Amino acid sequence: MRNRKGSTIVMTLIVFTVLMIFGISILNLMVNENKMSLYHQYKTQAYYIARAGAEAVEAAILEMDEEELEKLNEKLEDNNKVDVEEILIGEGKAKEELIKEDNVLTIKSIGEVKGVKNILSKIMKEELRKGKTKIDYAIFSSGDIKLGNGTIEGNIGTNHSVIVANGNPNLNGDIYLTEKGNLSAPDWWEKSWVKTHYIKSGKEIHYESIKFPSFPINNSNIDLIQGGSNQTTISTSKDYNKFEVNANTKIYIDNTKEDIILKIKQFNLNNGHIILLGNNKLTIYVENMVIGSGSTINYEGNQKNTNVFYYGASRLIISGNQKLFANLYINNSELELGGSGSIVGNVYSNGGNIFLSGNSDITKGLIYAPKTDINFTGSGKAYGAVIGKTVNISGGGKVVYDPNYVDNSIIGGESTEKILFKPSHYK
Template sequence: MKNRKGSTLILTLMVFVFLSILATATVSFMVSENNQSIAHKDKIEAYYIARSGAEAVEAAILSITDEKEKENLLKNLPKNVDISGMDLKSNELLEVKVKQEDNIIVIESKGIVGKGSEIVEKVMESTTESEGDVISNIDSVIFSNTNMVFESNTQNNITGNIGTNSLKNDTIKFTSGFNKNITIKIPFGADSSKIINKPSTNKDIPNIEYIEKRNYPLYNFPQYPIDLLNKGIIKTNWDNSNPIINSSSYYDSIIVDQDYSLTIDANKSDVILRVKDFNVSQGHLKILGHKDVKIFIENFISLKGSFNNENNNKNVEIYYNGDKEMNIMNETKINGSIYLKSADFNLGNGGSINGNIISGGKKISISGGTYIQDGLIYAPNAKLTLTAGGKINGAIICNDFNMSGGGSITYSPQYIDSVSVKFPSTNKKTVFKNSYYK
């Protein structure tokens, strides 16, 4: 009986020891789990505190508008940011540093909560851009940097004033007559009796206005878009007589012929196209909607037929960065603006453009019953020749001008859209862009 009592006591003690060990292990595990949970919670809070610090500094940088303040910021990097004024809990935001790596600004922010700490890095891009200025002093129907020649009484077909930057004798020449209704703007220092050459039989005294020399530099030709989805080749034929483009894309070739059509649907969004070979040998490019349409052409082969002829959307632009002359002929009608980086331009045989011609080329020829309606021709490097019945409603800025053969020009400032014509400026500005987390 005693032996049984002894065995029961030993068993009870063993169970008690086991339960004590289990309880101790359980408590230890629970304490460890609780500590880990608290540490994890502290790290999460520290992470978001660090993010708050980085985003507060980013917002402060983006809010800087003064160029000197931006310049001073960049000159004094790396630097620690004074965080005492930030509306965050005490001691939770430990520090924020701002440093620069090439054109990248890195905002490094460290948060601490309890025993947990986290560091985040936010990256901002910093670029320097030239501010483009919009041409504002378009107050003449024709303004030439150098010579102006009016043959065969064409001066009578001008409505508006003319001007030049030249000081040389015989800069402005009227071969067969003189239009006394024209005011001629010449630079200070020019001799009006010598700079204007008119028939000696004409005794009319020119209306002269002296001006400061004007600077009409080349416009900022844009970079061609990249990273567009390549959609290969579009070619019209009997079973593809009216293909439709409704999204921005890159094409190796666009070929429209046999009087077929290609439709660009800009009802819902802007459409930007980059085309390697552009060949509309006989056909029509139709535009639907009133969103912006921009076509960037690398190799211009032809455009014959019509472009946006049935739509009043003037937010349509053709860009061409090649060297081959662009010819718009044979009653081709374009409703939109044309931008040429360096190519010459020829509009003839009844073609018409309702929009601007902006050119960095050396020559522009308008002839053969053509019509430019409500447009600005801005070509400060080009010799512009208007002949054989060419008609312009708008204004011309060129380097050298010659008019003959029944052409006409009417100054219509209310229709001239110069907003899109921007040229380089000596003013630079620093641009900070929204950041991202590393």
């Protein structure tokens, strides 16, 4: 027994050591299991944060208007990649990256929680979008824009060249050119102007001629000739051979119950006045027309309610204090707006040249004549926008862009732009 003294202590130490090793192993296993559990938890959270970030970016893209989408496309075309600011979501964050290849936009989203990351991709497909031709220029022409003097408030653009020939034009806006375009201007003017504005490059824009209806059949031999103190009220649509209003006489159009259509072979206003009584539309189809000094159509009325279609070949002259609160459609002839002549409304032309001179003006409207040369001389003014084949501004002419007065609803043709993205799937 004396030879076995101390064996119990040895056995105890051995057992204690084994138990300690076993305990440490279990503890390490538990710690590792806990770490793995937290890792998977954070990984899952990071996945949902990445997903939330991708969906937030997708929602923002879907809510973008055309201008914002164009800017995004420009950035993607320059670099094929756009970084988005970090999005904080709960205890984590999402880092977003937009990548565009061909017609596919990929939202690469990296979710992160406590250093654990998860990555996923959301695919958005680009689609062709067809819509009405956009007008966002004070002046746009397919050919030259010649700025001698005058003032332009808004951007100008052309498919070919912008020429500032002489004088000192005041351009408060940017210039948009295609690869074919160039700016020809005195150095002193260009240096002064470029301080606050820019020359930008873009794609060609093509504005189509409007679809002008054929002159409706009119076999009438009825003449309406009024003058002096005579007054007439027209309450139904009618055809006239000759329609003449003289000597400050008023013709009332009772359009309170229905739209009124007048088809007239020869329309003469010699200091005569056409007055609307209601809010329905008045449409006048005119084969030949002469508007004398002091004449008015729908004076101070809503110009949207009145449309005048002119089919004559001779130049239409509005240059003696005439006031037209109407949309004017010109099929073949030239238009001369001078003196104190005024059109409150749109002018659409498929015809010859347009001349604005004297103190004439077109207010609250659009001059839309993509196949026509437009010339501003004297103090001719336009408020809205001007679309022409060429545009020449000299003297004190003025063009002010105002989108509130630009109505492109009847313009023919459609523009096709790759600026619309549709949600698709996760990758």
